Amino acid sequence: MVFTAPPPLHSDRLIVRVVEERDLPALLEIHAVDDVTRFLPYATWQTLADAQAWYERAMRHHADGSALQFVVEATGSGVVVGTCLLFRFDSASARAEIGYVLGQRHWGCGYMREALASLLAFAFNELSLRRIEAEVDPRNAASDRLLRRLGFTHEGLLRQRWVMKGEVKDANVYGLLRHEWSSAPR
Numbered sequence: 001m002v003f004t005a006p007p008p009l010h011s012d013r014l015i016v017r018v019v020e021e022r023d024l025p026a027l028l029e030i031h032a033v034d035d036v037t038r039f040l041p042y043a044t045w046q047t048l049a050d051a052q053a054w055y056e057r058a059m060r061h062h063a064d065g066s067a068l069q070f071v072v073e074a075t076g077s078g079v080v081v082g083t084c085l086l087f088r089f090d091s092a093s094a095r096a097e098i099g100y101v102l103g104q105r106h107w108g109c110g111y112m113r114e115a116l117a118s119l120l121a122f123a124f125n126e127l128s129l130r131r132i133e134a135e136v137d138p139r140n141a142a143s144d145r146l147l148r149r150l151g152f153t154h155e156g157l158l159r160q161r162w163v164m165k166g167e168v169k170d171a172n173v174y175g176l177l178r179h180e181w182s183s184a185p186r
């Protein structure tokens with residue numbers, strides 16, 4: 001199985017497409033906000049160099065087949081409202097993890113639910129993954145709610161899983177299986 005990039009994924013309001021270098025100024029704006037990066041594994045971006053380093057990491061992961069990084073674009077305006085990704089791709093187990101970030105000004109509109117619905121459909125139907133996982137800081141209530149709304153099951157709490165930004169952090173683990181996705185009401 002190969003972790004291959006799809007053509008743009010269209011939904012009612014959004015396009016989920018593979019990130020390009022031209023997206024970096026918009027992504028800097030999104031990641032320059034402390035409330036956005038609070039539960040992310042990296043610091044708030046300060047300059048375009050931070051965006052460039054992130055992009056180069058993403059390109060390395062594309063090249064080694066371990067991840068696919070997307071941006072979420074509003075249809076019509078073309079504004080980049082956030083990102084989502086599939087990573088920690090395990091081909092033998094047909095499994096990957098998801099991550100996602102929405103610009104703060106776009107919170108509360110259901111955009112990430114719509115974008116992830118496209119991404120999950122692609123992951124299960126086109127990549128034939130069996131299982132998608134997510135790890136979330138227990139304090140990240142919006143992310144917990146988002147995953148449950150998409151049909152994920154909370155499978156447990158990994159205690160003191162990470163040391164990040166000078167903090168020891170627990171992680172909630174969530175999982176969604178292909179048959180749960182196909183049979184979920186939408």
Ligand SMILES: CC(C)(COP(=O)(O)OP(=O)(O)OC[C@H]1O[C@@H](n2cnc3c(N)ncnc32)[C@H](O)[C@@H]1OP(=O)(O)O)[C@@H](O)C(=O)NCCC(=O)NCCS
Pocket residue numbers: 035036037039040099100101102103106107108109110111112135136137140141142143145146149
């Ligand atoms: C996680 C994220 C994508 C969620 O997107 P969002 O647009 O803020 O989500 P919504 O506002 O639609 O909230 C999702 C749900 O959580 C609920 N929610 C939001 N904030 C909440 C809070 N502080 N406490 C409890 N529930 C909350 C909403 O009511 C909504 O529930 P509903 O679907 O039943 O209406 C967004 O907050 C984000 O990008 N955060 C920063 C990056 C991040 O933390 N990424 C995830 C890493 S695991």
